[in-house]
Amino acid sequence: MDDKKLMILKNLKSRFHQLLDPIYGVEEVDSFFRFLIEYYFNLKPITLVMNPNYEVDELGAIKMEEALARLKSQEPIQHILGETEFFGLLFQVSEFTLIPRPETEELVQWIVDMCKSRTEPLRILDIGTGSGCIPISLGNCLPNAEIYALDVSGEALKVAEENAERNKVEVKFIKGDILNYEILESGFLNLNFDVIVSNPPYVRELEKEEMKPNVLEYEPELALFVPDHDPLRFYKVITKFANKYLKNSGLLFFEINQYLGKEMEELLLANDFKEVELRQDMFGNDRMLKGKKL
Ligand SMILES: C[S@@+](CC[C@H](N)C(=O)[O-])C[C@H]1O[C@@H](n2cnc3c(N)ncnc32)[C@H](O)[C@@H]1O
Incomplete structure (x- = not known):
């Protein structure tokens, strides 16, 4: 032509x-x-x-x-446009951030539903924040919340900070490795939280075969993969962290690997969390988990 x-x-x-x-x-x-x-x-x-x-x-x-x-x-359309919509807001994305997924919107909705009637101040932490889609959406819906977000990737945090500014939501960002949380800055480790949420890396190497090239070639490995021999490595550490840093009656929310719902429920119960609830996403897959600290 x-x-x-x-x-x-x-x-x-x-x-x-x-x-x-x-x-x-x-x-x-x-x-x-x-x-x-x-x-x-x-x-x-x-x-x-x-x-x-x-x-x-x-x-x-x-x-x-x-x-x-x-x-x-097979480059994702979100990278071509440089942005995507999540929970009614626009987010910049880059090769350093996971593209926010609709399943994660369902997790955010669950947290908003559980917290929106609370009138007292609320402190929330998102672990592995990527584009910042979770904390920024929560901050937008829960104006009385003080929001923190942590990621090990400086490049991802830069995008998240720009997204917070663009959407006019105040989030305190922290750069750090949750797998070594003992050495995070002491000011942060003196806080405790009403809600901790995380969508950490959870795809096993063995699941690579099921994945499309647009994910494998264009999305950050750091955001996606865990070793086959220890698929719950992030969840184990974050559950331990939450036991220590959640207030009494505080809530822990996870997005999870659809194949590991039962193991995840057991992990929370073994760590004395109560009111443990596993939920499916819109596709009917086990995808979200909530627990309450005693
Ligand atoms: C699955 S992505 C989730 C991104 C975003 N929260 C979302 O739902 O779209 C996981 C995030 O965890 C971060 N991450 C990976 N290892 C980490 C670590 N050791 N400590 C803190 N964050 C980590 C990655 O950089 C990535 O942004």
Whole structure:
């Protein structure tokens, strides 16, 4: 197709389908195209219906071609756009942050439901914060909460800080390794919390086979993987940390590996947590766990 024809949006859309349908299927390609024309040209899909010969300028056509090439190499659309929506807010994402997932929105909803009727001040900590999607969404919904968030990755924290600023939510960020929490700064270790939440790395190496290239090649290993021989390594340490740093009656929330729901329930019970509750995500997989400290 010549360059002039590719400035007509309808032709660009056909090209997207021709090259991308074999990889993603028609519906997903439709939604990529919708996101891109809205992001680059502020257009709604109805524009194409009302005006089938709508033309973009040459620069616009070049941007769409670039996006097409990146999608063809299975780069996530969120990286191409540089942002994604989570819990009604916009978050910047990068190669250093996990792309926030809809399952995690369900975890946030659970915490908001449990905490929204509390009128007294509340202190919350998110461990392994990535883009900051969990603490920023919680801060946005729970204005009386003082929010802390920790990550070992300086690059991820930079993105999270920008997201907090962009969404006008105050979060205190801490750089540190939760697996060695004893050496975190003493000011932080003097605090205790009403709620601790974590979506830590939980994918076993053996599960790599089930994963798509857009995750394996473009999302940070540090955010995803744990060794096959110790898949609960983060949960064990965080449960111990929570036992020490949660207030009495404080709540611990986890996002978990869908294959390890039973083991996770046992872990919390063995550490004297009460009211342990396992919940499924929208796909029916064991995905979230809550426990209450005595
Ligand atoms: C599964 S991602 C979750 C990101 C974000 N909370 C979300 O739900 O989208 C796990 C996060 O844990 C961080 N992380 C990995 N190892 C860590 C460690 N030892 N201490 C603290 N954070 C760690 C990673 O950098 C990553 O941001």
